[in-house]
Amino acid sequence: MIPLSWYLIFAAALFCIGLFGVLSRRNAVAILMGVELMLNAVNVNLLAFWRYLTFEKMAGQVFAVIVFAVAASEVAVGLALVISVYRRRQSIVADDINLLKY
Amino acid sequence: MSPLQVIFILVSAITLGAALMVVTTRNMVRAALWLVLTLFGVAILFVLLEAGFFAVAQVIIYIGAIAILMIFAIMLTRRIAHDPGPQINATWPIAAVIALVVFGLIVFFVQGWGKAASQPAPFPAGFDPLRELGVALVSANQYLIPFEIASILLLAALIGAIVIAWDKK
Amino acid sequence: MADPVTFIGQWLESILVGWGLSSAWISVIMGALGVLVLGGGVLLVDIFLVWVERKVVARFQDRLGPNRLGPFGLFQPIADVIKLLLKENITPQGADKFVYNLAPILALATVIILWAVIPLSVTVVGSTINVGALYIVAVGAIGTLAIIMAGWASNNKYALLGAFRMVAQMISYEVPMVIAILIPVILAKSMSLADIVASQSVWYIVLAPIAAVVFLIGAQAELGRAPFDLSEAESEIVAGFHIEYTGMKFGLFYAGELLHALTFGGLFATFFLGGWRGWGAETYPILGIGYFFVKAMFMYWVIMWIKYSFPRVRIDQMLNFCWKFLTPLILTVLSITAILDKLMSGVPYWIYVLVMLFSNLVILYFVYQAVGRYARKERQKVADPEKVQVNFRVRSSTPSQAS
Numbered sequence: 001m002i003p004l005s006w007y008l009i010f011a012a013a014l015f016c017i018g019l020f021g022v023l024s025r026r027n028a029v030a031i032l033m034g035v036e037l038m039l040n041a042v043n044v045n046l047l048a049f050w051r052y053l054t055f056e057k058m059a060g061q062v063f064a065v066i067v068f069a070v071a072a073s074e075v076a077v078g079l080a081l082v083i084s085v086y087r088r089r090q091s092i093v094a095d096d097i098n099l100l101k102y
Numbered sequence: 103m104s105p106l107q108v109i110f111i112l113v114s115a116i117t118l119g120a121a122l123m124v125v126t127t128r129n130m131v132r133a134a135l136w137l138v139l140t141l142f143g144v145a146i147l148f149v150l151l152e153a154g155f156f157a158v159a160q161v162i163i164y165i166g167a168i169a170i171l172m173i174f175a176i177m178l179t180r181r182i183a184h185d186p187g188p189q190i191n192a193t194w195p196i197a198a199v200i201a202l203v204v205f206g207l208i209v210f211f212v213q214g215w216g217k218a219a220s221q222p223a224p225f226p227a228g229f230d231p232l233r234e235l236g237v238a239l240v241s242a243n244q245y246l247i248p249f250e251i252a253s254i255l256l257l258a259a260l261i262g263a264i265v266i267a268w269d270k271k
Numbered sequence: 272m273a274d275p276v277t278f279i280g281q282w283l284e285s286i287l288v289g290w291g292l293s294s295a296w297i298s299v300i301m302g303a304l305g306v307l308v309l310g311g312g313v314l315l316v317d318i319f320l321v322w323v324e325r326k327v328v329a330r331f332q333d334r335l336g337p338n339r340l341g342p343f344g345l346f347q348p349i350a351d352v353i354k355l356l357l358k359e360n361i362t363p364q365g366a367d368k369f370v371y372n373l374a375p376i377l378a379l380a381t382v383i384i385l386w387a388v389i390p391l392s393v394t395v396v397g398s399t400i401n402v403g404a405l406y407i408v409a410v411g412a413i414g415t416l417a418i419i420m421a422g423w424a425s426n427n428k429y430a431l432l433g434a435f436r437m438v439a440q441m442i443s444y445e446v447p448m449v450i451a452i453l454i455p456v457i458l459a460k461s462m463s464l465a466d467i468v469a470s471q472s473v474w475y476i477v478l479a480p481i482a483a484v485v486f487l488i489g490a491q492a493e494l495g496r497a498p499f500d501l502s503e504a505e506s507e508i509v510a511g512f513h514i515e516y517t518g519m520k521f522g523l524f525y526a527g528e529l530l531h532a533l534t535f536g537g538l539f540a541t542f543f544l545g546g547w548r549g550w551g552a553e554t555y556p557i558l559g560i561g562y563f564f565v566k567a568m569f570m571y572w573v574i575m576w577i578k579y580s581f582p583r584v585r586i587d588q589m590l591n592f593c594w595k596f597l598t599p600l601i602l603t604v605l606s607i608t609a610i611l612d613k614l615m616s617g618v619p620y621w622i623y624v625l626v627m628l629f630s631n632l633v634i635l636y637f638v639y640q641a642v643g644r645y646a647r648k649e650r651q652k653v654a655d656p657e658k659v660q661v662n663f664r665v666r667s668s669t670p671s672q673a674s
Contacts, residue, residue: 002110002150005218010114010147012208014121014140016201021125023197024190029130029176033137036168037121040144043156051151052222058238061231062245064156068163069252073259075168079175080263086179087269095191105295131423135370138416158405166412170438173419177431232401232462 007048015041028082028092032075039071110150117143128189130176138169152225155232274556276395280305306387309397313386313530320529320571321348327572331579351522358518365426366515374421375516375523381414382531389537390465392547392559403464404452407538408445411493414531415441418512421524425515433511436501436586441493443590447597448489454482454608455542458627468546473620476543478627479608481634483543485601490535491577492589494528498581499589536570537563544570596642604634 014037021034043064050060086092120139127133141164148157191197212218225231238244280301287297322337322345329336337344362371387397388406400406415438422434455475459467467475476483492499501511513524540546544566547559584592607630615623 001104001106001221003219003221005212006110006114007147007151008212008218009209010118012205012212013118014144015208016205017118017121017125019204020194020197020201023200024194025125026189026191027130029172029179030125030133030189033124033133033172036137036164037124037140040141040160040164043160044144044147044151047148047151047153047156051153052220053217055223055225055231056229058231058234058244061153061156061235062238062248064153065159065235065239066248066252068156068159069256072163072168073256075171076259076263077266079171080266082175083178084266092179105299131367131370135420154400155402155405158402158409161409162405162412165416166409167442170412170415170419170442173423174435177423230401 004048004052007044007052011041011045011048013041014038014044026093026095028085028094028097029079031094032078032082035078036071036075039067043067106150110147113143113146113150117147126190130180130189131173134169134173134176137172138165141165141169152222153231155235274392274394276392276556276560305397309386310383313383314526316533317526317530318348318352320533321351321526323568323571324529324575327575328579331576355519355522360518360520361515363426363515367424367426370420371424371515372520374417374424375513375520375527377417377420378414379523379527379530381410381417382527382534385410385534385538388464389534389541390468390546391563392556393469393553394556395560396465399463399465401461401463404456404462404467407452408449411441411445414493421516422512425512427515430512430514433514437495437512440495440499440501440586440589443593444489444492444499444597447485447593447601448493450598450601450605451482451486451489452542453605454479457605457609457612464541464546468541468548471545471548473624474543474545474548478624479543479604479631480628481604481631482601482608483539485597485604486539486542487573487577488597490539491574492593494532494535494574496532496574496578498577498584500578500583501586501589532574533567533571536574537567539570540566600634600638604631607634 018034018037018041021037022031023034025031025034046060046064046067050064054060082092085097089096091097117140120136120143123136124133124140127136141160145157145160145165148154148160239249240246283304284297284301287300292300325347326336326344337347340346340350362368385407388400388403390396418434418437418441422430422432422437425431455467456462458475458478459470461467461470513521516524540563546566547556547563549558549562552559552562608627611626611630615626618626
């Protein structure tokens with residue numbers, strides 16, 4: 001039916017789109033969206049490997065659960081930081097947040 | 103072409119298209135809505151992978167909490183003048199090249215791997231992945247400690263987010 | 272004709288097999304047909320609900336309600352639908368057209384897809400996924416997204432404010448509601464709604480009354496109905512997030528709200544009132560559908576009763592109530608239920624029922640004491656006469672100052 005390679009290639013494509021988003025966007029929230037895409041690609045990868053290769057062991061699923069928890073907490077703290085920066089500097093363009101440069 | 107393959111190709115095409123729109127559109131709220139579509143597509147893929155619990159967890163956590171949080175953050179950080187400016191870095195060609203190179207490398211390694219064409223073995227009778235996951239997460243000799251540490255991490259993130267975003271007026 | 276639904280389903284399937292389709296495509300076609308039938312049936316019931324709502328609110332308010340069109344006003348919803356279809360569709364200037372049009376569709380769709388997991392009888396259930404209870408929470412999460420889309424796409428400050436308040440209320444009350452759903456899951460040892468109904472030889476409202484009440488309160492807040500209708504407070508922010516919607520788009524929001532209320536009635540019936548269970552429902556599945564709808568309608572009436580009897584609460588009172596009262600309460604009930612369930616693994620069922628009921632009553636007693644103390648403190652703050660501060664300023668004796 002669906003070979004494992006299809007899932008892996010899909011996850012790789014999603015990861016690379018997220019990578020492009022992180023590297024090329026100016027808005028801090030858009031960068032966080034790219035990170036979310038990458039984390040989702042990782043989850044797809046983990047669950048595909050779990051289902052196809054080792055479905056008796058729960059390591060793949062537990063790993064995916066932990067990734068869910070970490071992604072949620074990272075987005076929460078990241079957006080709190082973004083809002084806090086916006087209050088001080090009135091801008092969330094990543095290029096403008098450069099007070100510690102040189 | 104079995105129905106499952108048709109569904110997979112359709113869903114993955116829509117998801118990747120939506121992901122591309124997320125990283126290229128200028129309007130931030132539109133990007134957030136495209137992100138919701140991407141996350142939903144990934145949830146459907148989880149259903150295809152027979153990980154139903156993860157599909158609903160994806161919808162609850164990502165779409166129901168994270169996407170809404172992002173929409174709130176976008177709405178709270180807009181400037182009054184609706185001028186987003188250029189939303190993309192001047193160095194975006196390099197980023198595109200890096201992304202394409204990484205994608206090419208991963209595809210190359212996947213194709214060269216022996217088990218890439220494996221098919222999923224059906225679950226043995228009476229095997230309930232949901233029940234096994236539940237048992238694994240609370241068994242002392244399995245994954246209890248990572249589970250508890252993850253909950254402490256969530257607590258720390260909760261307190262941290264409140265403290266950071268506190269309005270010290 | 273004990274089970275007409277299964278009978279018709281099997282007859283259709285035999286026709287499809289006769290046409291020579293592969294079994295994969297047959298299951299896809301039967302699934303699509305099932306979706307159409309269930310969705311269509313639910314929407315037809317929705318039209319009837321408009322009549323029910325207007326008659327019931329009229330009786331609560333000591334008047335008659337619509338009684339001119341057709342016997343007892345039964346054709347009133349048809350007149351409402353025709354009116355809504357004929358209205359002019361205005362799109363506000365500066366609104367994001369695609370999102371503006373998508374929001375009411377999403378709002379209604381997320382309610383209809385809830386019916387996919389509710390068991391209507393012992394053989395009729397849309398889909399027996401083993402995470403049914405979690406699916407309900409997930410669909411509720413998408414519903415909040417539809418509201419934000421509606422509020423933002425209207426390009427209207429009041430709509431946005433209304434949407435924010437509504438979403439804050441919905442995601443706050445989702446927490447106690449989800450935990451209240453977990454308690455029948457613990458008692459039934461399965462998240463699948465079909466299993467939860469099948470294991471309710473004693474209705475769970477007897478085993479977990481506090482969870483039932485908390486679920487009802489959470490449902491009332493999720494629906495945005497009084498006393499939690501901050502976002503639709505007509506006297507404050509006009510109509511909240513659906514200010515800018517006219518005609519059939521508003522009709523979709525309105526119908527979605529009523530159907531959502533019936534769906535929560537159905538969910539309460541499934542979790543706590545035994546779903547389709549009743550006398551003879553196992554042997555005659557058609558009776559199961561009847562019992563389920565009677566229970567769902569009764570709970571819908573209770574939800575309306577609460578709506579038309581209570582005044583509105585303020586948003587800070589509402590959020591305090593959720594986070595400082597409901598969440599600790601339901602977490603306590605969850606812990607005690609889980610501990611007792613584990614301790615009583617081998618015990619005969621009637622002792623189990625009585626111990627669970629007793630534990631709930633004990634918690635209720637302590638809650639009553641705590642709430643009484645809190646209420647007494649609040650009353651003292653308001654009732655004691657405050658000492659009035661009078662500042663006598665002693666003026667120097669310059670009579671030319673006009674004082």
